[in-house]
Amino acid sequence: MKEQSQSAGLFGRLKQGLAKTRTRFTDGLADLVFGEKTVDIDTLDDLEALLLTADVGVEATEQIIIDLHDRLGRSELGNGGAVYQALHDKMTAMLVACEGPLQLPADTAQTPAVILMVGVNGAGKTTTIGKLASRFLKDKKSVLLAAGDTFRAAASEQLQAWGKRNGVPVISQQPGADPAAVIFDALQSAGSRHTDLVLADTSGRLHTQGGLMDELSKINRVIGKFDDSAPHETLLVLDAGNGQNALSQARSFSDAVNVTGLVLTKLDGTAKGGIVFAIAAELGIPIKFIGVGEGIDDLRPFVAAEYVEALLSKAD
Ligand SMILES: Nc1nc2c(ncn2[C@@H]2O[C@H](COP(=O)(O)OP(=O)(O)OP(=O)(O)O)[C@@H](O)[C@H]2O)c(=O)[nH]1
Ligand SMILES: [Mg+2]
CATH class of the missing domain: 3.40.50.300 (P-loop containing nucleotide triphosphate hydrolases)
Structure with missing residues (x-):
């Protein structure tokens, strides 16, 4: 239990740390995704602009928008909730490629x-x-x-x-x-x-x-x-x-x-x-x-x- 509340506390700190980016991002996203009744190309255009202002960069923004575009074509994005989930999944997949623990020698008996x-x-x-x-x-x-x-x-x-x-x-x-x-x-x-x-x-x-x-x-x-x-x-x-x-x-x-x-x-x-x-x-x-x-x-x-x-x- 202690471990669980400790990790909840650490996550809270991360969330707090990212507050400025999150505010810029989620405020726009909420209007965009949850304000619209249906999702169309215009929604994706607005999302693209939002990603660019949050410093996601041209290349990464393009990758995200292409992915959502494809899903829109396959009618997977009927509503705001679906866009949100697709965005969430795509962003996570992109960042997983960047995860990497330190690669240090296991044996430091002779040299550090x-x-x-x-x-x-x-x-x-x-x-x-x-x-x-x-x-x-x-x-x-x-x-x-x-x-x-x-x-x-x-x-x-x-x-x-x-x-x-x-x-x-x-x-x-x-x-x-x-x-x-x-x-x-x-x-x-x-x-x-x-x-x-x-x-x-x-x-x-x-x-x-x-x-x-x-x-x-x-x-x-x-x-x-x-x-x-x-x-x-x-x-x-x-x-x-x-x-x-x-x-x-x-x-x-x-x-x-x-x-x-x-x-x-x-x-x-x-x-x-x-x-x-x-x-x-x-x-x-x-x-x-x-x-x-x-x-x-x-x-x-x-x-x-x-x-x-x-x-x-x-x-x-
Ligand atoms: N808010 C915040 N401040 C940080 C963070 N990391 C470092 N700082 C602050 O940034 C300032 C510069 O940090 P330093 O560690 O001195 O940077 P440095 O790269 O060693 O700088 P030089 O030796 O001058 O090249 C300090 O005031 C740190 O406290 C961080 O994650 N968040
Ligand atoms: Mg220094």
Whole structure:
């Protein structure tokens, strides 16, 4: 029972986190789907416009509308309720393709599992590391943080604060140190302590800054020298509020490093939560986690059915 109410509470938080997107979406949807007596092509045109304003993106919107169009042709969409259900099913199917748990080595007795965080300035990399550390600790894993953002003194202080809060060690050097060297140091330190996991922070960089993108490739190579199977995950942190621009960030970062997954943050602060569908339709990179707040527990694994449910369910 306790577990059930706990998961209801977590779902409530997700729903609350997605409130801005849901309001934009479901208000329009309610008028559209439940206001009309019969469903016709005009309904689908209006739905198309609605999806586009919620940042679902051209490609994903097209996929959804084509699906509904086909169903309309087969007379499966007689009423608003049927449209709603068809939309729900199609959206879930699209997002299922984007689900993906972390792929980490099971055996970390000799060398640690390594997760490298990358992304533009302010996307939420450092905060996500703090939240992730807490999740791993709950799973009884030992964690070490690597302060690979050596650009500003404040960056390493911010990571130190998360380390302290979680009670985990942070390896850092003075500002201006070579980030690859700091991370290598952290890996060696984790190796000798038999730590399960290293979470490596990096400084924010614009995907258009060639030199800084090269630096990421170097960090990647240096990690590979420590363990040629590492980094086991390279997570690109994207601010959902960036909307469609997040897609071009993802493409550029993927050119520099092998991005194995996405973390979509700040869904609580934006009405652009439809961006997950654009990611699903256009990128094919799994969304590993979503951030729905600044708190330590506000990071959730991405679950397609839950996301669609939270997005389409009516307000309480
Ligand atoms: N509301 C909300 N705020 C978030 C979330 N994730 C991160 N933030 C906030 O976003 C701001 C930037 O987060 P950081 O973790 O410092 O971002 P960063 O990518 O490390 O930034 P740089 O190191 O400057 O590149 C902080 O104020 C965080 O608290 C989220 O899911 N929701
Ligand atoms: Mg940071």
